[in-house]
Amino acid sequence: MSLRGAPEVFVFQENKYMDQKLYIFDTTLRDGEQVPGCQLNTIEKIELAKQLEDMKVDVIECGFPVSSPGDFKSIVEISKIVTESRLCALTRAIEKDIDVAADALHFARLKRIHTGIGTSDYHIKYKFNSNQEEILQRAVAAVKYARRFVDDVEFYAEDAGRTDNEYLARVIEAVIKAGATVVNIPDTTGYCLPSEYGAKIKYLVDNVPNIDKAIISTHCHNDLGMATANTISGILNGARQVEVTMNGVGERAGNTAMEEVVMAVRSRKDIPVYTDIETTHFHKVSHSVSTLMRMPVQPNKAIVGRNAFAHSSGIHQDGVLKNRESYEIIDPADVGVDDSTIELTARSGRAALNHHFQRLGIHLNKELLDQAYDKFLKLADCKTDINDSDLYIIAGVTQDKHAQKIRLKYLQVVCGKNAIPMATVKLMIDGEECTATSSGNGPVDAAFQAVRSLVHRKINLEEYLVQAITRGTDDVGKVHIQIENKGNIYYGFSANTDIVTASVEAYVNAISKIL
Numbered sequence: 001m002s003l004r005g006a007p008e009v010f011v012f013q014e015n016k017y018m019d020q021k022l023y024i025f026d027t028t029l030r031d032g033e034q035v036p037g038c039q040l041n042t043i044e045k046i047e048l049a050k051q052l053e054d055m056k057v058d059v060i061e062c063g064f065p066v067s068s069p070g071d072f073k074s075i076v077e078i079s080k081i082v083t084e085s086r087l088c089a090l091t092r093a094i095e096k097d098i099d100v101a102a103d104a105l106h107f108a109r110l111k112r113i114h115t116g117i118g119t120s121d122y123h124i125k126y127k128f129n130s131n132q133e134e135i136l137q138r139a140v141a142a143v144k145y146a147r148r149f150v151d152d153v154e155f156y157a158e159d160a161g162r163t164d165n166e167y168l169a170r171v172i173e174a175v176i177k178a179g180a181t182v183v184n185i186p187d188t189t190g191y192c193l194p195s196e197y198g199a200k201i202k203y204l205v206d207n208v209p210n211i212d213k214a215i216i217s218t219h220c221h222n223d224l225g226m227a228t229a230n231t232i233s234g235i236l237n238g239a240r241q242v243e244v245t246m247n248g249v250g251e252r253a254g255n256t257a258m259e260e261v262v263m264a265v266r267s268r269k270d271i272p273v274y275t276d277i278e279t280t281h282f283h284k285v286s287h288s289v290s291t292l293m294r295m296p297v298q299p300n301k302a303i304v305g306r307n308a309f310a311h312s313s314g315i316h317q318d319g320v321l322k323n324r325e326s327y328e329i330i331d332p333a334d335v336g337v338d339d340s341t342i343e344l345t346a347r348s349g350r351a352a353l354n355h356h357f358q359r360l361g362i363h364l365n366k367e368l369l370d371q372a373y374d375k376f377l378k379l380a381d382c383k384t385d386i387n388d389s390d391l392y393i394i395a396g397v398t399q400d401k402h403a404q405k406i407r408l409k410y411l412q413v414v415c416g417k418n419a420i421p422m423a424t425v426k427l428m429i430d431g432e433e434c435t436a437t438s439s440g441n442g443p444v445d446a447a448f449q450a451v452r453s454l455v456h457r458k459i460n461l462e463e464y465l466v467q468a469i470t471r472g473t474d475d476v477g478k479v480h481i482q483i484e485n486k487g488n489i490y491y492g493f494s495a496n497t498d499i500v501t502a503s504v505e506a507y508v509n510a511i512s513k514i515l
């Protein structure tokens with residue numbers, strides 16, 4: 001385990017929680033899935049649940065079974081497959097909900113019912129038209145009822161973030177007495193500040209006499225961008241379970257991001273807990289959640305964003321190349337990213353350019369590197385993403401197209417106003433000639449479809465960039481292509497005065513790297 005960023009002289013406060021386990025409760029499939037447009041079907045939920053189990057998540061909240069037959073079915077099916085993580089189902093403090101949750105969890109090896117009720121004045125007065133004593137009785141009754149079905153019952157005090165601490169402590173004491181094993185203190189509206197949320201947890205630790213009989217759980221929302229900070233503050237004050245989602249997905253601004261909390265705990269000596277999470281799975285699971293929920297991850301998202309380990313300024317690049325820890329607190333390999341990316345932009349220096357040449361096996365002396373650097377700066381001024389094909393051209397190294405396993409041998413397209421775009425493509429694949437004709441919404445689309453029909457692969461076109469080198473109609477067009485196959489990214493390049501040919505060659509060039 002790497003503990004980067006802690007200076008040698010760092011003295012951390014040992015306290016009574018030193019080296020305790022922090023339980024990771026993932027609610028991607030329940031709170032995370034409540035986002036409009038991100039709903040998952042049963043198969044997708046099973047897929048994600050298996051990935052969470054492989055990552056050694058302690059508790060997976062799989063749904064709110066009374067809410068829909070789909071949620072119920074998903075919990076039943078996940079229960080038949082996931083055996084190592086504890087499976088949890090959400091309920092309101094209502095007997096019918098608890099009956100349904102117990103049914104849904106019937107096949108689960110390790111199970112938990114998560115029941116609760118709103119405890120803030122907003123909830124008590126406006127949602128329930130009730131009073132504090134009645135709500136406390138309903139909370140106790142729900143926990144007792146749930147305990148009839150399972151040994152592990154978690155209680156949530158909804159809107160605990162805005163609940164008066166003295167009343168909250170009374171409710172928590174009563175539900176623990178009734179049999180709650182975990183007590184969840186949600187900042188449902190994401191309103192708390194880290195100091196305030198931490199103080200709330202500390203208040204419970206200090207004022208609930210039977211608090212040692214249950215685990216305190218955090219559940220923070222990100223409305224003010226403080227979910228991770230609040231969660232960490234909760235841990236520092238005694239919480240030993242955190243409720244999180246992958247990529248921080250969730251309603252409104254989302255929930256606390258699992259990867260942020262786990263890596264904070266892992267990277268800092270002054271957060272005295274550990275988790276069992278296999279952090280090298282983060283990159284993959286983040287990608288699965290983002291794809292299945294159709295929710296892109298922002299590029300600068302901590303830990304799992306595309307740029308989280310990408311260095312683009314010359315000074316940082318030089319520093320990282322000399323010693324990675326100069327500018328990185330986490331080893332990218334620890335979260336499943338192969339390496340830090342040294343992005344090539346107009347602000348990169350010679351060290352970064354040379355790093356990429358070396359990576360491609362191109363070794364230039366100082367004079368040639370200087371010449372290549374001048375060419376690179378000119379290109380970087382007009383093109384934001386410099387890829388390997390550009391580097392070969394800059395270094396004057398030609399890629400041997402004949403070494404490609406697949407080559408474009410012949411291309412003919414038909415297009416024009418009111419014509420149906422058609423393309424006939426002849427490819428050499430491993431020395432064998434094959435031909436296909438397709439239509440499309442334009443000549444490039446038709447030709448790409450024909451190529452795909454010949455290579456029998458599921459290929460997603462991620463980026464297609466056509467550039468003219470000068471501005472005349474007789475210009476050479478350069479085409480850069482980025483494709484995705486089975487989660488891997490491949491780049492292709494070609495240059496030709498005929499941009500349709502350049503496009504198909506670049507596409508074939510990228511595909512040949514898969515084959």
Ligand code: KIV
Nearest residue numbers: 031156158159186188
């Ligand atoms: O945010 C919240 O309060 C919740 C509870 C239902 C646990 O998601």
Ligand code: ZN
Nearest residue numbers: 031186188219
């Ligand atoms: Zn929530």
